[in-house]
């Protein structure tokens with residue numbers, strides 16, 4: 001089998017960093033970690049090729065080479081997804097689709113041949129068995145969550161690493177919190193599921209062997225979801241690994257604001273090489289934090305929390321949301337003042353969206369307030 005793994009293009013959003021990337025002569029921020037993990041779940045003797053539309057174009061000859069085209073996408077990539085599907089359909093090529101966009105909205109894509117939804121570690125083997133027996137179904141889904149200790153080493157050999165600003169890996173999935181606008185917990189659960197320390201060290205080894213010597217992004221929904229294992233096992237192991245190789249990487253990740261309450265954890269993170277952390281601050285309005293259930297941000301001095309993290313040597317990227325029911329017209333100035341006061345350099349300010357699986361979507365639907373489709377997902 002020849003399998004073409006296609007990652008759709010991002011529009012011009014905060015996360016695409018389209019304009020900033022020109023300054024560092026890179027084409028995209030991160031390679032598609034989901035697809036290179038899927039590649040490792042496929043039989044070893046199949047041929048695989050990765051096309052990331054954020055760094056290159058999708059050529060007809062690549063589609064014709066493939067027996068199947070695999071697409072993975074988030075909601076924000078919808079426009080590019082539709083173009084890829086049309087192109088594959090016009091060339092009569094079968095499509096296998098997975099990832100959050102398709103898991104949330106399979107009915108929106110009638111021209112996809114097979115859906116491998118939820119977590120690929122669970123649903124992809126079933127599809128492959130049926131495919132090998134020439135009886136593939138249209139939809140594979142599961143309500144179970146994968147044991148990440150069975151997740152394979154992503155196939156970094158498929159990645160054109162010089163085109164990216166950052167390489168990525170994943171330690172955990174799931175988040176113990178319950179923010180109303182976030183679909184992470186609906187898709188990946190509240191229980192934090194982690195890879196073993198040995199798996200992460202193997203992934204660092206694999207990246208190191210590619211010759212990469214820059215930033216690595218831990219793409220976890222909330223890196224500090226299980227602090228005990230982090231402090232006792234993973235971070236000490238990373239510190240040792242980094243010291244024995246003369247600190248080849250810096251790390252970034254996403255975490256909840258309660259990171260600022262744990263000096264020991266922050267010290268271990270900076271010692272391990274973490275330099276940047278994305279934090280979902282969302283809003284300075286206490287009533288809006290209550291509205292969205294962001295309990296970990298409530299009843300605290302958010303400015304001081306950010307300053308605590310910065311003082312430990314971690315740059316804070318901040319996520320902010322406008323559009324809560326409790327926001328008053330003064331919210332714009334309040335957000336600007338907060339960003340200035342904390343010195344947050346990269347502030348991602350977005351409008352409140354309600355992805356389909358969220359509690360917010362359900363509430364707004366019950367209130368008759370859903371008027372169009374959402375394009376964003378939230379995290380940390």
Ligand code: SF4
Pocket residue numbers: 175176177178179182183184185221222256280378379380
């Ligand atoms: S927004 Fe962040 S903290 Fe809240 S549920 Fe989602 S991942 Fe967890």
